[in-house]
Structures are given as structure tokens and as C-alpha cells.
Amino acid sequence: MSDIENRTRDVMAKVLQIVPQDISPDISRKNLPAWDSLKHMNLILALEEEFDIEFSDKEIADLNSLHLLVDALRTKHS
Amino acid sequence: MFAAVSSFPADIPPTLSDLISASDTMYAAMSSTAPAYRFGFLRNVTLEGIEPYLRYHMLRMGLRPELIFGGYGSIRQDLILPDSPLVKHCPDLLVTAFMLEELDPHYGLPGWNASHSREELSAIFDALAASDAPTISLNTFIVPFRSETGTLIAAPDVASEVIRLNDFVRAFVREHSPRFCIMDWDRLAHRIGEAEAMDYRYWYISKAPFKRSFLDALARELTKVVLALKGHSKKCLVLDCDNTLWGGVVGEDGIEGIHLDGHDYPGRAYYDFQKTVLQLAERGVLITLCSKNNEQDVLDVLDKHPWSLLKRNHLSGFRINWDDKAANLIELAKELNLGLDAFVFVDDNRRELELIRQVLPQVTTLQVPDKLYEYPALLQRDGLFDTLITSQEDKLRTSLYQTEAQRKAERNQHPDLESYLLSLQLVVNIQVATDREAMRVVQLTQKTNQFNLTTRRYSDHDIARFRSSKDACVYTLSASDRFGSLGLVGVFIVQRRQETAVVDSLLMSCRALGRRLEVAFVLECMRRIVADWGILTWEAEYLSTAKNSQVADFWSTLGFALLEQAEGRRLYRLQAAMPEIDPPSFIHIERE
Structure with a gap:
């Protein structure tokens, strides 16, 4: 697992208040009820702090899974 | 459990995820019998983002918060329908979170004025007054950061209308104090600044108007209200004198040599600090002195210095001597019949402050800041003395304590308690x-x-x-x-x-x-x-x-x-x- 993915999972576990083991690779807003729209807002803010980047308003609406988040962070962070 | 109160408000962890996990840790360590405190939010915008901040500050005070949110477009129903969450869960503190953008569809259009919003608010406030909520906090509206009229002010602009509306909110709170109190969003937003306070990105995505700094500030203000309601307000201010009430050392520099002149640097900073002391005295906070000095030197400054706002009659007690300050504070507490945890001690000397922290940890200590220009805000910053109520008794309190000194003298003339009480x-x-x-x-x-x-x-x-x-x-x-x-x-x-x-x-x-x-x-x-x-x-x-x-x-x-x-x-x-x-x-x- 890449460093970015690890850090993303770590932030995700803290913000969604779940144990890291519960974060499967294909986790998304569709299959995790705890990931509601309000938690999503906090998650985005926390990831922006963690990676010191900023998502645009258009990006935020689409970042609905661990995959998509990690991909977007990779592009932004590099 | 409330020992943490003395260090309120703490700086929060640097990131949101650290903040959330710090709260989770505090929550896990907390006994399940810790009292829950319910906040009910009556709102027309998204304010759920405040949860991590409010949770953190409340947990630090040993209080377990529960947050209940009403619907977006259902303010009045939320107050009356029996199955609305805000009615069903009986919040301890009902908090409004209204934005004009949502309250009035015409807000900001040319020719807009506040009369429609005012009627709407008036009806909501009356419904709030008639509700069962024990305490209610009303928010003010943020005056626009930019003028729609440019440099011209030909007609009443949006800003002046919003200011009028805020005056209306404040007047309502004043009339209904102490059940109603205020969350002054406008003041907070202008203190923090637009860039750090307003989250325009999430405003347009999900009607969530505020960034971290604002949400944190609001959470602190709400926690202060809860502490005031629970009787944690400080009641007595203990001040050192040299380099605290004035600049310099009166025993060496003499009354003419100390810095207190309201027109000079650094005298003005001390003069402005004394202003805030007087404001507290006016609110009923007891003012006392504890200083290593010759008593007469200090009293001379209070009686004779033309720039000393603080006078002898503001004092409820003093210990000006060469004894150790912890012992003096204990005596003052006894004399005033107050717990030491109601005391706030201000000194410039690190060693004196450290001694008090070691010996009397229940006393809140404040140091005169090295950046002297930050000094005048010191007593107001943390809201340590905030209460929701000032009664007639508060204003009389200093004179009450002064007659108390006469009673003490009388007591010393009587060998037994019974004959003293009879003489009273x-x-x-x-x-x-x-x-x-x-x-x-x-x-x-x-x-x-x-x-x-x-x-x-x-x-x-x-x-x-x-x-x-x-x-x-x-x-x-x-x-x-x-x-x-x-x-x-x-x-x-x-x-x-x-x-x-x-x-x-x-x-x-x-x-x-x-x-x-x-x-x-x-x-x-x-x-x-x-x-x-x-x-x-x-x-x-x-x-x-x-x-x-x-x-x-x-x-x-x-x-x-x-x-x-x-x-x-x-x-x-x-x-x-x-x-x-x-x-x-x-x-x-x-x-x-």
C-alpha cells in the first residue's frame, strides 16, 4: 500500500470514527453508512489539512470512494 | 473533574482528524455517568460542522455534549410539533443559527430592507419565548464584508439594515435576559476576518457557511455559556501592583516615576488595563490587591495618582506586605468567604505565578503578557468572569464586603460568638x-x-x-x-x-x-x-x-x-x- 493510501485510511478512520480494519479497499459512500454527507465534509477538510492541498468545489462532489480519493490526492500531491 | 476549567480555553489540536481522535480519547476515559448536556440547533443553514469543536471543548470541561439539529426550512414547526427532535429531546440550550440569505429570499437584491426579516424573526423569537427551552441563545447576522453601493452611500445600504436588525436581536435578548443570551456572529466574524471565518466553497456546495476558526470560536462561546450556567464563573480578581497595575516599581521609582499616563507609552497600556478592571468591578467582580510593597506606597498611588482609575473604594480587600502570596491568597479567600477556585490572579512575575500554580492549583493564574500591547485584552479574552445575569446585588457587592470588614472588627471585640451575634x-x-x-x-x-x-x-x-x-x-x-x-x-x-x-x-x-x-x-x-x-x-x-x-x-x-x-x-x-x-x-x- 502506498504512503498516500495509508495516510488517507488513517484520516478516514479518525474522521469516520471507525477502526482501520473496517476500511476495505473498495470502500465507498455507497457501502459505508457512517460516511454520510456531513462526515464527507469533515473528511475532505481533514484530508486537505493532512496533505496541504485544496480540492475545488467540482471535485468534492465526485470523491465518493477510497479509490477516487487516493487517485485525486496522488495527482494533487505530486 | 472541573480542574480543567482553569486552563480554558485551550488551543485545539492542529488538524481536524487529531481533534476528533483527541475527543474520542477523552470520551472513552469519561465515566458513563458524566452529565450529558444537550444543545438544540434551530437553524436554516448547515452547522453540523461545529460538532467536533463543541465536543472537544465540552469534553475538556468534563461535560458530555449531545447535539440535536432541527430541519432547514422548518423553524417554526421544529419549535411546536411534539415529535420534532427539538421538542422531544428537551435541549438544555437552544441555539439559533440563522442566515439572512435563507431567511429572506430578497436579501441583497436592490431595494432590500430588513422589515420582512424583522417580522419573521419577531415571530420566531416569540415562539422561542413560549417554548420549554430553559436557555436560548440568539445569533446576530454578519454585516456584509463589501458594500453594494461602492464608495457612494446614497440610500440606506444593506450593511446599515443588517446593523439595525442586529440591534433588534440585541434588544430582544436584553429584555429577556437571562433566559436569552447572544452569540454575536457578527463580532466573531469581524474579529476572525472574512478569509478565516467564511467558507464560501462549502456555502455553495452544502449551505455550510463557516470555516474552522469560526466554528471553533462559536464552540468556545457556547461552552462559556454552559460554564456560566453551571456556576463556574470567576468571582474575584487578585492583582499584583508593580508592572501589573502600572509600569515600573513604585517603591523605587516613586509615584511620579511609574508609568500610568493615558497619553504615553507604556503608561497607556496599563491605563487601558485598569479600564477593563473597572468594567469587571461594575459587573460585580470583586477586586483585590496582593503585592509585595509598602502598603502606604500602593495606597498613595490609588488615592493620588491622576491616572489611576482604580481607587481604594473599588477594593474588597488587599494584602500589601512582604509575605508569600499563596498565604495572602488563602487569607483573602477566607476574608471574602469565597473558594479559591473563584479567584483569578494576575502578576507579571513568573516565579510568583509558578508558586501559586504549585501551591494553589485551583486558582486561575494570568501573566501580564510580554507583548504589552496585548495586555488590555487579557481579562476579556477568556470570558472567565462571564455570567448570564447581573442583579442589583452584584453592583452592591463591593460595599457589602466593605461593611463585612467592620463586622470582622466587631467580632474581635467579643470573646464568644453568641455575644457577637447578639451585638449585630x-x-x-x-x-x-x-x-x-x-x-x-x-x-x-x-x-x-x-x-x-x-x-x-x-x-x-x-x-x-x-x-x-x-x-x-x-x-x-x-x-x-x-x-x-x-x-x-x-x-x-x-x-x-x-x-x-x-x-x-x-x-x-x-x-x-x-x-x-x-x-x-x-x-x-x-x-x-x-x-x-x-x-x-x-x-x-x-x-x-x-x-x-x-x-x-x-x-x-x-x-x-x-x-x-x-x-x-x-x-x-x-x-x-x-x-x-x-x-x-x-x-x-x-x-x-
Whole structure:
């Protein structure tokens, strides 16, 4: 697992208040009820702090899974 | 559990995820019996983002918050429909979160004025006043950061309309204080600044207007309100003198050499600091001095320095000597009959502050900042003295404590307590609480810690309910002696259960203690209640707290029998209408 993915999972576990083991690779807003729209807002803010980047308003609406988040962070962070 | 109060407000962890996990850790360490405190948000915007911040600040104070949010477009229904979450869960504090953008579809359009919003708000506020919420906080509206008229101001602009609307909100709060209080969003936003306060990105995505700094500030303000309601406000300010009340050392520089001139640097910073001290004195905070100096040098500055705003008559006590400051603070606490945890100590000397922190950790300590220009804001910054109520009694408090000094002198002339108390010529008035007294009653229930049998904190709404119930009664005790009036110093709340009277609350202000007034008070209340209600037996409780051990045996001394004892609660019963003891003979009860 890449460093970015690890850090993303770590932030995700803290913000969604779940144990890291519960974060499967294909986790998304569709299959995790705890990931509601309000938690999503906090998650985005926390990831922006963690990676010191900023998502645009258009990006935020689409970042609905661990995959998509990690991909977007990779592009932004590099 | 409330030791953390002295270091409030803490800086929060640097990132949101750290903040959330720090709260999770505190939450896990907390006993499951820690009291839950319910916030209900009546809102038309998304404010859920405040949750991590509010949770953090509340948990740090040992309080477990629960947040309940109403719907977006259903403000009025949320207040009245029985299955609305804001009605069903009875929040302890109801918080409004309204934005004009959502309240009025015409907001910001050319020709807009505030009259529609004002009508709308007026109806909502009336509905709030009629609700069951014990305490309600109203928000102000953020005055636009930019002018729609450019550099011209031809007609009333949006900003001036919003300011008018805010005046309306403030006036409503003032009229309905202390049940209503204010969350001044406009002030917060302008203090923090647009860039750090406003989240335009999430405003447009999900109607969530605020960034971290603003949400944190708002959470702190709400926590302060809760602490004030729970009686954690500080009551006494203890000030050092040299380099604290003025710049320089009066013993060396002389009265002419110290810096206090309101036109000069650095005198003006000290002068402005003294202004904030006077504002606190006006609010009823007791001002005292504790300084290593020659007493006369310091008093000369207060009496004679043209720029000293602080005068001798503002002081409720002082210790100006060469003794150690911890010992002096203990003496001041005794003299003023206050707990040391009600004290805030300000000094410029790190060693003195460290000594107090070591020896008296319950005292809140503040250091004169190295950046002197930050000094005038020191006392206002943390809201340590914030209360929701100022009663007539608060304003009289300094003079009350000054007559107390005369009483102390009198006490020293009498070998035994009884002859001293007789010499005081105590007169008491005991009556059913009147409208005028209601606010003072609320205040005493909120802040009395030591002589308080059950420590139940009540809002004015609660007290109004007791007063209007035919099965409850609120009595007050006002006392005076030959030195002057002590004011309203006792509250007794009783409820009826068939032929048993149940004492809900009994408390006495600390300045009235040591005179056996409580015995006269309770016996007289009991006598009247027995006559009015035909009472045959009594029930009373003692609920133990960290501070009320002095009254642990109060009911036994009146002849009540201990019935049950468990987890800090003692239940007593008296199988008779009246105890078999006589009221103190040296207290005269006024009868209409």
C-alpha cells in the first residue's frame, strides 16, 4: 500500500470514527453508512489539512470512494 | 473533574482528524455517568460542522455534549410539533443559527430592507419565548464584508439594515435576559476576518457557511455559556501592583516615576488595563490587591495618582506586605468567604505565578503578557468572569464586603460568638419570592456552591415554574444588621407530595454564613408551609459535591432522620410537622 493510501485510511478512520480494519479497499459512500454527507465534509477538510492541498468545489462532489480519493490526492500531491 | 476549567480555553489540536481522535480519547476515559448536556440547533443553514469543536471543548470541561439539529426550512414547526427532535429531546440550550440569505429570499437584491426579516424573526423569537427551552441563545447576522453601493452611500445600504436588525436581536435578548443570551456572529466574524471565518466553497456546495476558526470560536462561546450556567464563573480578581497595575516599581521609582499616563507609552497600556478592571468591578467582580510593597506606597498611588482609575473604594480587600502570596491568597479567600477556585490572579512575575500554580492549583493564574500591547485584552479574552445575569446585588457587592470588614472588627471585640451575634442586631425578612427577587433567586441557584444542600442549578424559566405551581413554593431570606443590609441571601424551594413536604433546594449565600441565619430561615419557612399546606412529614436531601461538605449534616442537626445513603446522596425524613428545636433568639424575624 502506498504512503498516500495509508495516510488517507488513517484520516478516514479518525474522521469516520471507525477502526482501520473496517476500511476495505473498495470502500465507498455507497457501502459505508457512517460516511454520510456531513462526515464527507469533515473528511475532505481533514484530508486537505493532512496533505496541504485544496480540492475545488467540482471535485468534492465526485470523491465518493477510497479509490477516487487516493487517485485525486496522488495527482494533487505530486 | 472541573480542574480543567482553569486552563480554558485551550488551543485545539492542529488538524481536524487529531481533534476528533483527541475527543474520542477523552470520551472513552469519561465515566458513563458524566452529565450529558444537550444543545438544540434551530437553524436554516448547515452547522453540523461545529460538532467536533463543541465536543472537544465540552469534553475538556468534563461535560458530555449531545447535539440535536432541527430541519432547514422548518423553524417554526421544529419549535411546536411534539415529535420534532427539538421538542422531544428537551435541549438544555437552544441555539439559533440563522442566515439572512435563507431567511429572506430578497436579501441583497436592490431595494432590500430588513422589515420582512424583522417580522419573521419577531415571530420566531416569540415562539422561542413560549417554548420549554430553559436557555436560548440568539445569533446576530454578519454585516456584509463589501458594500453594494461602492464608495457612494446614497440610500440606506444593506450593511446599515443588517446593523439595525442586529440591534433588534440585541434588544430582544436584553429584555429577556437571562433566559436569552447572544452569540454575536457578527463580532466573531469581524474579529476572525472574512478569509478565516467564511467558507464560501462549502456555502455553495452544502449551505455550510463557516470555516474552522469560526466554528471553533462559536464552540468556545457556547461552552462559556454552559460554564456560566453551571456556576463556574470567576468571582474575584487578585492583582499584583508593580508592572501589573502600572509600569515600573513604585517603591523605587516613586509615584511620579511609574508609568500610568493615558497619553504615553507604556503608561497607556496599563491605563487601558485598569479600564477593563473597572468594567469587571461594575459587573460585580470583586477586586483585590496582593503585592509585595509598602502598603502606604500602593495606597498613595490609588488615592493620588491622576491616572489611576482604580481607587481604594473599588477594593474588597488587599494584602500589601512582604509575605508569600499563596498565604495572602488563602487569607483573602477566607476574608471574602469565597473558594479559591473563584479567584483569578494576575502578576507579571513568573516565579510568583509558578508558586501559586504549585501551591494553589485551583486558582486561575494570568501573566501580564510580554507583548504589552496585548495586555488590555487579557481579562476579556477568556470570558472567565462571564455570567448570564447581573442583579442589583452584584453592583452592591463591593460595599457589602466593605461593611463585612467592620463586622470582622466587631467580632474581635467579643470573646464568644453568641455575644457577637447578639451585638449585630440581626433582622431577617422571609417571604415567598416576588417578581423582583426572581432573578436573584436564579443567580443564587446558579452560583452558590458551599452552603447548597442539593446544588440544583435553575434557569429563570425553572424558577417561574416553581413559583406558578400550586404544589411548590419558593421562599427567600433577606437579612440586615446594624452595619447594613446583606441583601437577599437565602433560597428555600419546597414541593408538596400529599401531606409530605419535600425540600428541593436550600442554599445560603456565603456572605450570610456563620450567623445561624439558615436555622431561623428553615424553621420559619417550615412553620409557614405547615400552616398553608397542612403538612405532616418532611423529606429532604443532601447531594454531595466537591464543595458542599460543610452542610453534609445539616438535616441531622435539625433532627431529621437519615433514611437512605448511596453514592453521595443522603435522604432524610422528619416524622413530624416541625423539628423540636428553637430558632436562634438573637435573630429578629420581621412580620408584616
